[in-house]
Amino acid sequence: MVKDTLLKLLAVPGPTGFEGACASLIEKEIAPYVDEIRRDVMGNLICVKHGKANGRKIMLSAHMDEIGFIVTGIEDDGFLRVMALGGIHFEQMLACHVTLKSGAQGVVFAEGGHAPGTPVNAARLFLDIGASTKEEAQTRAAIGDWAVVRPQVSDMGDRVASPYMDDRAGCAVLLEAVKLVKESDNEIYAVFSTQEEVGLRGARTAAFAIQPDMGIALDVTIADDYPMAKKRVTTSQLGKGAAIKVMDRSSISHPAVKDAMEEAAKKAGVPYQFEVLTAGGTDAGAIHLTGGGVPSGTLSIPCRYVHAPCETVDVRDLEACVKLLAAML
Ligand code: CO
Ligand code: ZN
Numbered sequence: 001m002v003k004d005t006l007l008k009l010l011a012v013p014g015p016t017g018f019e020g021a022c023a024s025l026i027e028k029e030i031a032p033y034v035d036e037i038r039r040d041v042m043g044n045l046i047c048v049k050h051g052k053a054n055g056r057k058i059m060l061s062a063h064m065d066e067i068g069f070i071v072t073g074i075e076d077d078g079f080l081r082v083m084a085l086g087g088i089h090f091e092q093m094l095a096c097h098v099t100l101k102s103g104a105q106g107v108v109f110a111e112g113g114h115a116p117g118t119p120v121n122a123a124r125l126f127l128d129i130g131a132s133t134k135e136e137a138q139t140r141a142a143i144g145d146w147a148v149v150r151p152q153v154s155d156m157g158d159r160v161a162s163p164y165m166d167d168r169a170g171c172a173v174l175l176e177a178v179k180l181v182k183e184s185d186n187e188i189y190a191v192f193s194t195q196e197e198v199g200l201r202g203a204r205t206a207a208f209a210i211q212p213d214m215g216i217a218l219d220v221t222i223a224d225d226y227p228m229a230k231k232r233v234t235t236s237q238l239g240k241g242a243a244i245k246v247m248d249r250s251s252i253s254h255p256a257v258k259d260a261m262e263e264a265a266k267k268a269g270v271p272y273q274f275e276v277l278t279a280g281g282t283d284a285g286a287i288h289l290t291g292g293g294v295p296s297g298t299l300s301i302p303c304r305y306v307h308a309p310c311e312t313v314d315v316r317d318l319e320a321c322v323k324l325l326a327a328m329l
Helices: 002-009 020-033 134-138 165-180 201-210 255-268 315-328
Strands: 036-039 045-049 057-063 068-074 080-085 097-100 105-110 125-128 146-149 159-162 187-193 214-222 242-247 272-276 296-303 311-314
Touching: 002 020, 002 159, 002 165, 002 315, 020 036, 020 045, 020 165, 020 187, 045 201, 057 165, 057 201, 068 134, 080 146, 159 165, 165 187, 165 214, 165 296, 165 311, 165 315, 187 201, 214 255, 214 315, 242 255, 242 315, 255 272, 255 296, 255 315, 272 296, 296 311, 296 315, 311 315
Parallel strands: 057 187, 057 214, 214 296, 242 272
Antiparallel strands: 036 045, 045 187, 068 080, 068 146, 080 125, 097 105, 097 146, 105 125, 159 311, 242 296
């Protein structure tokens, strides 16, 4: 079940640049279903499932990393200063509970407390890890250590919220699709990529090494189907099925790949929707510019509150994505 897999993957922190623990977990889960597994210099977990001779190489990519913080300073009174790893919305980090590389726990707050109207930025944020002195703090944190919102899940039945949904939802879909494909003509490269949140870096080197004939990213996309002050400009909607990307800021989906996704959705009999994302990108942005160009697209999972610690998806959309993807392979 994709939900069981998702819940497993949501339990392990893997901030950008520090995805090792998440990679180990996925490696254990996927090992019985693939022929080869390797990790490259960037930390990408590359899992290969052989096809018949002369099959096409299809690269599927879901990023393991989530946004977080890096410790940049330790103050005399034991507070930590931080910098963002990826696209953090600082005001949404206020009052969050965090876990650090050492396993230490703490909370996030901002200088000056609840001063209304004061913008929250990285320079004003600090972590309180319960230390009273610099020396005490240094027993739990060092410069360069990561910190992330603590793994916590709200299981609402068909819908699930977590700070790591971007992109463990994509990882879960990829894992389940690989499990579903028994035999394929194609050589399938299931890549669990690193450092997507700072510019699609892992996918870039993985695609260069693989030189695929087709690239598909699995990632969340914005669902703005919730109460908003302004008129809704719905990009995708929860519970309305797999979202086939038309374009975002990093790529315009190749028509052949987009059409193949629609075909596969029909073949699998799953609901689907098209989405255009006005901000952000996916691993497809790196894959499609590799070598002389790779026909690429993105299969998206509708997600509310992307990059907030309460990213919410509908597992029925994940199931639709799994079936669509398996039908394509
Ligand atoms: Co993201
Ligand atoms: Zn993502």
